[in-house]
Amino acid sequence: MKRLGEINGVLIDIDGTIFRGDQLIEGAKEAIEGLASSGKKILFFSNRGNLSRRMAYEKLMKAGIHTTIENIILSSxxxxxxxxxxxxxxxxxxxxxxxxxxxxxxxxxxxxxxxxxxxxxxxxxxxxxxxxxxxxxxxxxxxxxxxxxxxxxxxxxxxxxxxxxxxxxxxxxxxxxxxxxxxxVGKPSHFMVDEALKQLNLIPEECLVIGDSLGSDMAMGELFGFSTALVLTGGTTGEQAEKYSDKLDFILSSIASLITTD
Amino acid sequence: MKRLGEINGVLIDIDGTIFRGDQLIEGAKEAIEGLASSGKKILFFSNRGNLSRRMAYEKLMKAGIHTTIENIILSSxxxxxxxxxxxxxxxxxxxxxxxxxxxxxxxxxxxxxxxxxxxxxxxxxxxxxxxxxxxxxxxxxxxxxxxxxxxxxxxxxxxxxxxxxxxxxxxxxxxxxxxxxxxxVGKPSHFMVDEALKQLNLIPEECLVIGDSLGSDMAMGELFGFSTALVLTGGTTGEQAEKYSDKLDFILSSIASLITTD
CATH class of the missing domain: 3.40.50.1000 (HAD superfamily/HAD-like)
Incomplete structure (x- = not known):
């Protein structure tokens, strides 16, 4: 397991990790700002295929999360x-x-x-x-x-x-x-991974995947050699996480927990 | 194979056999009248689950096909x-x-x-x-x-x-x-067969199933011991029928053909 300090890039899932529907998850914005200000490259990385990158950009900006369209990778x-x-x-x-x-x-x-x-x-x-x-x-x-x-x-x-x-x-x-x-094309496929690594210009072992889904975020992280952090603000319960815990690097109640773990 | 004269009850599929959408198939009404006037009990027998028996009754009556609600068995x-x-x-x-x-x-x-x-x-x-x-x-x-x-x-x-x-x-x-x-519950299940036989008060070998579907009408007929007549006015092509022909009693271009085969 890597320490957060050794990570240079973070792939952050959107639904269930930053938002629940249109509702920003408490502390998510601050956690992302913390990661960015410690010099990590941030990529927003979602299986959402019904939004364009422009739409996701506007949603993030509206919630006060600053990024660029290029740093958003969606399955669409x-x-x-x-x-x-x-x-x-x-x-x-x-x-x-x-x-x-x-x-x-x-x-x-x-x-x-x-x-x-x-x-x-x-x-x-x-x-x-x-x-x-x-x-x-x-x-x-x-x-x-x-x-x-x-x-x-x-x-x-x-x-x-x-x-x-x-x-x-x-x-x-x-x-x-x-x-x-x-x-x-969506997570856990290589199509998403290829686009992410190209944009980050990093290799998987320098990167952390943060997401709420065992089947897409964590499975992808594990298969392609990323560090993984599961959050419990989305589709996965603590009980489900427990069963899978030997395959995960971190289990967090929320992305907000990252502020205090570094 | 039985001759049509040995048949006492006929289970007639509705969609693709009598109607295509709301369009009555040419000659269907006359064929059904012919079967009825030769003394056979007629049951309308459909997997349509979005209609009630009352609705199907009205649709049949509107097309000039006379029956009773009891003689309509739908999967709904x-x-x-x-x-x-x-x-x-x-x-x-x-x-x-x-x-x-x-x-x-x-x-x-x-x-x-x-x-x-x-x-x-x-x-x-x-x-x-x-x-x-x-x-x-x-x-x-x-x-x-x-x-x-x-x-x-x-x-x-x-x-x-x-x-x-x-x-x-x-x-x-x-x-x-x-x-x-x-x-x-729909064809080819026994749920539909049970209701049909109860209403007809006949046993399968006295009955003929007429329908356009190999997977529902013909499969049911074959499994439960009915005589079978496939019509080509619905979901099955002549080519598909050919491959299955050793399991069918009749293959008809349309239910209308029945007028002349008896």
């Missing part, structure tokens, strides 16, 4: 980068929200006119989903579109408790088309 | 009967439409005030589904509700081609809760 952005790099001429159909559409536009990815014509279906969290949206995504895949999902989290911490996440949308499509997602 | 009705018989004091949460709610009311099943309080989640096709509906169903199951699905069909034949069915809604919940449906 990473999905758009994947398509831009590997399939720049293909058209997509989106099961997702404005933030994802914004990132796809930024990456010059074009949208098919009809779901049947799309070569990729891009799936993200869609909190305004309707049956028609689900059916269009189904049609795209039935007609041959491959599936890229921003992430496959089962739930995310909303202000009213855990809420169904992309795993639900993806589950609906997979169960009815007999297809599996071809690409899932 | 059968799900409500299951709960009425086995769990009459439990409260449910519904991921479904008015027709299902109507059947549950008819069976004196009470609805929980909040999803977290429900002891059963009842899932059906929901063509006006929103994210909030999906999330409430997720909450019910996360808080311990068991799952009863009217059916688990992946798609149904709508006027605009195959559309995503209950399998999608169920897939979303199963993928995010790590639970499986406890009860699926």
């Amino acid at each position: 952005y990473v999905a758009a980068r994947f398509l831009h790099t590997n399939y720049p001429k293909k058209s997509v159909w989106v099961l997702g929200e404005d933030g994802l559409v914004e990132e796809l536009k930024e990456a010059d990815i074009k949208t098919a006119k009809r779901p049947e014509e799309a070569e990729w279906l891009v799936i993200s969290l869609h909190e305004h989903l309707t049956y028609v949206d689900l059916n269009n995504a189904f049609k795209a895949v039935q007609n041959g579109a491959r599936i890229i999902a921003t992430n496959s989290d089962k739930s995310f911490p909303s202000e009213e408790g855990e809420a169904i996440d992309v795993g639900g949308m993806l589950g609906a499509i997979e169960a009815t088309t007999n297809k599996r997602a071809d690409v899932i | 009705y059968v799900a409500a009967r299951f709960l009425h018989t086995n769990y009459p004091k439990k409260s449910v949460w519904v991921l479904g439409e008015d027709g299902l709610v109507e059947e549950l009311k008819e069976a004196d099943i009470k609805t929980a005030k909040r999803p977290e309080e429900a002891e059963w989640l009842v899932i059906s096709l929901h063509e006006h589904l929103t994210y909030v509906d999906l999330n409430n169903a997720f909450k019910a199951v996360q808080n311990g509700a068991r799952i009863i699905a009217t059916n688990s069909d992946k798609s149904f034949p709508s006027e605009e081609g195959e559309a995503i069915d209950v399998g999608g809604m169920l897939g979303a919940i199963e993928a995010t809760t790590n639970k499986r449906a406890d009860v699926i």
Whole structure:
């Protein structure tokens, strides 16, 4: 286990770690300021695929957390980068929200006119989903579109408790088309890690991942050789953390605890 | 293989067999009249869980097809009967439409005030589904509700081609809760067969199942010892039918073909 003093970069999850819904978690802002003022590079690093980086930037700034768009890595952005790099001429159909559409536009990815014509279906969290949206995504895949999902989290911490996440949308499509997602970019995948390390210009053992999810944040940290700090302000209970504790470097009641542990 | 003359009861699927969406399939009405006038008992027999029997009755009557409510067996009705018989004091949460709610009311099943309080989640096709509906169903199951699905069909034949069915809604919940449906009442299950035989007062070998689905209509027919007639007006192509043909008694381009085969 590393001491916090040996860490040069911190990858901070957003939902359940800094915010609960739109509510800033008490002490989060101060903890992040403390990390930054001790010279650590800070990256905001989230599986949220329904926001664009610009939207996340505005949300952070509004809460008094200063950063730059480049220091925010979201699965919406990473999905758009994947398509831009590997399939720049293909058209997509989106099961997702404005933030994802914004990132796809930024990456010059074009949208098919009809779901049947799309070569990729891009799936993200869609909190305004309707049956028609689900059916269009189904049609795209039935007609041959491959599936890229921003992430496959089962739930995310909303202000009213855990809420169904992309795993639900993806589950609906997979169960009815007999297809599996071809690409899932979100944590714990290497797609997110690659973008993060490129931006930080550090290697994993210099970095700490702070997050609330065992399945995405901690699993990624463990697999890729980051130090890990689990916070209990999101989707993981102390009891669940306990079972997994031999694989974690820190278990914190909140990111706010970091102020006093350094 | 039986001749049609040896058949005393006919179980007729509705979607893809009599209707495509709201459109009556040409010759369906006359074929059904022909069967009825040759003395066969007719049962309308559908996995549609978003309609009540009253609604299906009105739809049939409007199309000029005469029947009684008792001679319509829908998965919404059968799900409500299951709960009425086995769990009459439990409260449910519904991921479904008015027709299902109507059947549950008819069976004196009470609805929980909040999803977290429900002891059963009842899932059906929901063509006006929103994210909030999906999330409430997720909450019910996360808080311990068991799952009863009217059916688990992946798609149904709508006027605009195959559309995503209950399998999608169920897939979303199963993928995010790590639970499986406890009860699926629709064809090819015995729940539907039991209700049908009770109403017809016949045994399977006296009956013919007419439907467009290999997975529900034909699989049920084969498993329970009915004669089977596949129609190609719905979800099954001639090519698919061909592969399965040694397990079917009849393959018909449409239910309308029955007029001339007897």
